[in-house]
Amino acid sequence: MSYEKRFDGRAFDELRPIDIKIGVIKNAKGSAMFKIGDTIAIAGVMGPKEVHPKHLRNPEKGILQVHYDMMSFSVSDRARPGPDRRDIELSKVIKNALEPALILNDLPETGVYLYVYILQANAGTRCAAVCASSLALAHAGIPMKDLVPAVAAGKVADKIVLDLSKEEEDHPEGATDMAIAMVPRGEKITLLTMDGNISDKELRQALEYAKKGCMQIYKLQKEALRKFLKGEEK
């Protein structure tokens, strides 16, 4: 059966509504909340600070450590508190998505610690996490080449779509879901995970959708930062 109309009525290349808030965690050096559809990620940056254990220290530049976790009540079936194997894999994937954009040469021997928690999950959690994290790092004043937007695209039944919702991921006719993060400057893809079953022609179309989606999110990330700076003028 053909997927004619998206469950939430969006166009096939349309993002879910996005809401961004900067500086939501006062004690963190930098923080941000990124909401896309019904997925909400909160990221907070601590440090730069001493690195433990010692063997992880890099005398040439700073390191980035990422800790991704889902709040137990963010999903329908409670997730036991604490990171599970998926959380640990995503922590690594998210770190590799953000690090290429950071300039850590002036922070040798130290570590930048990023903690990103999912408050509510409806697909696209790793992408929301990257989007929130990039903003939190900028707010923390960690030098970077560019912000990093991220979004998922894929195939639901027979249609290529941008930004799958959970209902779409669970479509009875099957879905392929590919998450990407992209450094806009140079269109460098720093996160790429995919699962499903898709032809290469379809994958290329999904990639184009995802790139476009990333650029739209990038624009919103910048707008949110400007709005935040203006908001401080009270």
Next chain:
Amino acid sequence: MGEVLFQEGDIVLPGDTVAKGMDLLPARGTYRDGEEIVATNIGILKRRDNIINVIPLFGPYVPRVGDQVIGKVIEVGYSHWVVDIGTPYPAVLLVKDGVSEYVDLEKVSLDRFYKKGDLIVARILKKEDPTFIRITTRGPGLKKLTGGKIIEITPYKIPRLIGKEGSMVNMIKNKTNTNIIAGQNGWVWISGDPLDELKAAKAIEIIENQAHTQGLTEKVEKFLGGEK
């Protein structure tokens, strides 16, 4: 001939192309990407001749030799003190840099000069190894502080707090009847009557939150002129 794409004093964001041209030089808070000069931080664009700077609005303290900083003694060693100055690794104050007289370490405990918990005004001597930043308290204005309270603001906002030739900080000092010493590391020491200290701290908070806005001096003046 290169062109600068923003106005002097504009706020720019990481990834923003702030200028184009090989004859322009990327300095603080920027890097070169081909023809373009790109901002690395949320900050304010400042240009001097062909040098393009972005002064960050947020970010950790990066020590520079000669910086005056405020620190807290966290450990008293046999021949040195370990001092927290807000950097990832605490700074080290060697006995020869802390005391001008001769000290017989066999007989005298360094406790006598600076104890754990003491606040000091110091200067950065060496900072090449971030795990071994050396500071000194020998020099004009460098000393132990008694009483008062410390508040922390973003290091990049200290110049705004001090103001042109000290105008801003002096205004706060005068209107709140307090003594204030600002460290380049973002630590600010305020000393006076408790309620005056509170008021000065609040004025400094205004600067921290609105350093990048116009009319800051007026806002602070209004706040200080208001109560009391």
Next chain:
Amino acid sequence: MNNYIIGLIKKKIRPDGRTFLEHRKINITKDPSKYAEGSVIVELGKTKVAVGVKMGIGEPFKDTPNEGILITSAEFVPFASKEFEPGPPSPDAIELARVVDRGIRESKAVDLEKLCIKEGEKVWMVFVDIYVLNHDGNLIDAAGIGAIAALLNAKIPKLDENEEIVHGEYQGELPVVKKPVPVTFYKIADQIIVDPTKEEEDAAEARLTIIFNDDGNIVGMQKELPGYWTVDEIKSCIETGKRLSSKIRSEVLSK
């Protein structure tokens, strides 16, 4: 800056101008997380705590075959404070969860007998999960208020004919019949205050959490930190706590 706080307290001044027995403004945001059976975010000044309630099905305890099970956990998110490290819950986090749990359990706030699905075999498990998002003092009170607020907001999922949970559908509200409220007292320079900021909390020598039920009865107590309390001080805290808990209950926990 303990000396600084101690100096102020001795002069009967608090940095933000509050009186010793005054709470900061309490803000409760309901339903920040829609897949939880109930959730809130509590803000007590700059302290921010998220609490979510999840319901699951499990076997009852042998000695209470017809009662549901309450399980409370707390996580101190590392970005909430420089002092929080990632990893399994610290003793402070565990103590907080257990103290909050005690208040809910001893007051019988949740009618566990109404949570039996099949006696001896299947009962509802009520998970109360606390996440501290920003630490500016008085975490136990914030978490305790958040926990009962989340429970008051919670719904029981619908069960299908196989007695399995139907996601997104509910059969009614969680039976919450009491509203226990903790009030934690802190002793600084022999003065007693409530709801300290982190700065004030760091200068405290002793802590006493008292959890009050709707009828003014005490359903939990915990003394923390190495200092001490005299019997008179404890009596005075109980007196004050009754009044303050009642005020909080009516101001932020009326459904």
